[in-house]
Amino acid sequence: MIPAAFEYSRATSVKQAVAQLGAAGPEGKVIAGGQSLLPLMRLRLSQPTYLVDVNGVRELDYIHPDGQFLRVGAMSRHVTLARSEVVRAQLPLLAEMASQVGDAQVRTRGTLGGVFAHADAAGDYPTLAVMLDATVVTDRRRIPAREFFQHLFTTALESDELVCEVVFPIARGPHRYLKFRRRLYDWAIVGAAVQQLDSGWRVGLTHMGPTPVRATGVEERLSAGAAPPEACAAAADGLEPPSDVRASAAYRRHLAQVLTRRALEQAA
Amino acid sequence: MAETLRVTVNGEGRSDQVEPRVLLVHYLREVCGLTGTHVGCDTSQCGACTVLLDGAPVKSCNMLALQAEGAEITTIEGLAPPGGLHPLQTAFWQEHGLQCGYCTPGFIMAAAALLAENHDPSDEEIGRGLEGNLCRCTGYVNIRRAVKAAARAMREGESAPVGG
Numbered sequence A: 001m002i003p004a005a006f007e008y009s010r011a012t013s014v015k016q017a018v019a020q021l022g023a024a025g026p027e028g029k030v031i032a033g034g035q036s037l038l039p040l041m042r043l044r045l046s047q048p049t050y051l052v053d054v055n056g057v058r059e060l061d062y063i064h065p066d067g068q069f070l071r072v073g074a075m076s077r078h079v080t081l082a083r084s085e086v087v088r089a090q091l092p093l094l095a096e097m098a099s100q101v102g103d104a105q106v107r108t109r110g111t112l113g114g115v116f117a118h119a120d121a122a123g124d125y126p127t128l129a130v131m132l133d134a135t136v137v138t139d140r141r142r143i144p145a146r147e148f149f150q151h152l153f154t155t156a157l158e159s160d161e162l163v164c165e166v167v168f169p170i171a172r173g174p175h176r177y178l179k180f181r182r183r184l185y186d187w188a189i190v191g192a193a194v195q196q197l198d199s200g201w202r203v204g205l206t207h208m209g210p211t212p213v214r215a216t217g218v219e220e221r222l223s224a225g226a227a228p229p230e231a232c233a234a235a236a237d238g239l240e241p242p243s244d245v246r247a248s249a250a251y252r253r254h255l256a257q258v259l260t261r262r263a264l265e266q267a268a
Numbered sequence B: 001m002a003e004t005l006r007v008t009v010n011g012e013g014r015s016d017q018v019e020p021r022v023l024l025v026h027y028l029r030e031v032c033g034l035t036g037t038h039v040g041c042d043t044s045q046c047g048a049c050t051v052l053l054d055g056a057p058v059k060s061c062n063m064l065a066l067q068a069e070g071a072e073i074t075t076i077e078g079l080a081p082p083g084g085l086h087p088l089q090t091a092f093w094q095e096h097g098l099q100c101g102y103c104t105p106g107f108i109m110a111a112a113a114l115l116a117e118n119h120d121p122s123d124e125e126i127g128r129g130l131e132g133n134l135c136r137c138t139g140y141v142n143i144r145r146a147v148k149a150a151a152r153a154m155r156e157g158e159s160a161p162v163g164g
């Protein structure tokens, strides 16, 4: 289907994009990679009256190590993150996730900032951001990732606010992301991410609720010396995962435990 | 309101008036008359519409035509010189990499992107490289065989003497 009609303009700087969004009003939207927005517009589930195209905003396309942090510009494409030598050296778990987002065509266009703003419960990077306490930087403020994701498709962003950057801590230790899906290109039915830091393991889960979660129960058991099978029994504690055509809530709970255990066992 | 789109399609520079809501696939099919690029779904999942945008694979149903401003697009019609066949086209034919053929242009364009980076992909790498394309007929076995045959032909072609 063809999207409903809208007006369109291109921005070449953050300042210009924010001004255009402000002028567009509450029904205006950013279009970045378009890999989540256009499918919704084609089904007319989304009908913005104005699109501000940020693909020409070069100042948001960068990957910078900065002390203990890796600063990733919102316009970084999935394919770039998957292949970047800097990401592979400083935060290899991000590169591992990027290489598993959608399919090759989606990775050519889709952006990091788009994943955060879209806030699908099955988005992969948000899990990493929440478990590592990353910070989302917008044109006007800094928002801790765990406060940024509020509900399904709902973030702390104002309607004219632009995601500019995500600041992740650098983490080079053993890590793994396991994503359970029926077809290669698909979103995670459940995903489990593990990363070892100097302070111990961090564990995150994808699609176990409306927002990504940090499995603190597993982390605590691991730091108390539990072996992975015992620690992972706590993976779904306190969570209420969705039931849908792909999996029941009970099956998702089971997957969370199994995937977390395997991720810990395979972490390298 | 229609805007001017300047884009190169299969080597030919064009300038057309295009409404913002026109998807790249509709521009290619209806304005350029290049109907080799197919539409197989409404959900951006099937890959039948795959074309190359500055050499990288994209789903042309998942881009606005205006977002291709200044880019070079290659469609299935532009893969080989007029009248000729690209090694992938020959291989899909010889290895019977298709049945109804609806998915084929998308598979060939995605495979072209894969082979540009990996001259000798394994079965696993072909599966991953073509994960964004669905085929309802073949069961994929002959598609994989065709991509391998094309990769071989292209490697041998490279080392063959000029004019040989």
Ligand SMILES: Cc1cc2nc3c(=O)[nH]c(=O)nc-3n(C[C@H](O)[C@H](O)[C@H](O)COP(=O)(O)OP(=O)(O)OC[C@H]3O[C@@H](n4cnc5c(N)ncnc54)[C@H](O)[C@@H]3O)c2cc1C
Pocket: A029, A030, A031, A032, A033, A034, A035, A036, A037, A038, A039, A054, A074, A100, A101, A102, A103, A106, A109, A110, A111, A112, A113, A114, A115, A117, A118, A122, A123, A124, A125, A161, A162, A163, A164, A185, A186, A187, A188, B043, B044, B045
């Ligand atoms: C077949 C398929 C499979 C997929 N599989 C996965 C998957 O496994 N995992 C996964 O995480 N994703 C998946 N995706 C989604 C993909 O990662 C998208 O690229 C991503 O969700 C959105 O990024 P985008 O740049 O394409 O954003 P767009 O589609 O352009 O925008 C999405 C939303 O974010 C807003 N937005 C975009 N950028 C900004 C910004 N900088 N500031 C403020 N708002 C902004 C837009 O207004 C819109 O509301 C899949 C998509 C497809 C089509």
Ligand code: FES
Pocket: B038, B039, B040, B041, B042, B043, B044, B045, B046, B047, B048, B049, B050, B059, B060, B061, B062
């Ligand atoms: S037509 Fe199905 S992905 Fe584009």
Ligand code: FES
Pocket: B097, B098, B099, B100, B101, B102, B103, B104, B134, B135, B136, B137, B138
């Ligand atoms: S040959 Fe019929 S869909 Fe692939």
